[in-house]
Amino acid sequence: MLVAPEQPLWAREIAAFVLGAEGDRRAFETLILLLNYREPVRCATAAFALARLGDPRTARAAAALATNPLRTAYALHPVRLLTELRAPESVPALLATLERLLAARDHCWPIARACVEGLGALGDRRAEDALVAAREHERLRAAAHEALARLG
Structure with a gap:
């Protein structure tokens, strides 16, 4: 879902959130993109998942x-x-x-x-x-x- 072409942003966001909250580092790039997004709700969910991800790049x-x-x-x-x-x-x-x-x-x-x-x-x-x-x-x-x- 994260890398599949033509997926809507909301679908990528949900996939990244679930993966990030479970500690799957494949979600890192998408979560950082969402942390940098202009919509505060997307930033908040990305920050929540990133805090649980455990990736040293965060x-x-x-x-x-x-x-x-x-x-x-x-x-x-x-x-x-x-x-x-x-x-x-x-x-x-x-x-x-x-x-x-x-x-x-x-x-x-x-x-x-x-x-x-x-x-x-x-x-x-x-x-x-x-x-x-x-x-x-x-x-x-x-x-x-x-x-x-x-x-x-």
């Missing part, structure tokens, strides 16, 4: 999607996936994305908030400066305070 791919400045509006699920994976790529990618958003004219608040929450959940001290900077923004203040408290 964190690197999610980090590439989360840090891509041209895809910021669609980065919510890659950011959340990076937090769930707790991979070595997670903190650097979340930091890079948050720092870029804090410096940008358009902060893309939902993505910035997901980065703040993710960095707090990961509890890595490297995030301290970025979280202090996030406190300066009204829409991130509460989440940044909570995240800083989780750092210890």
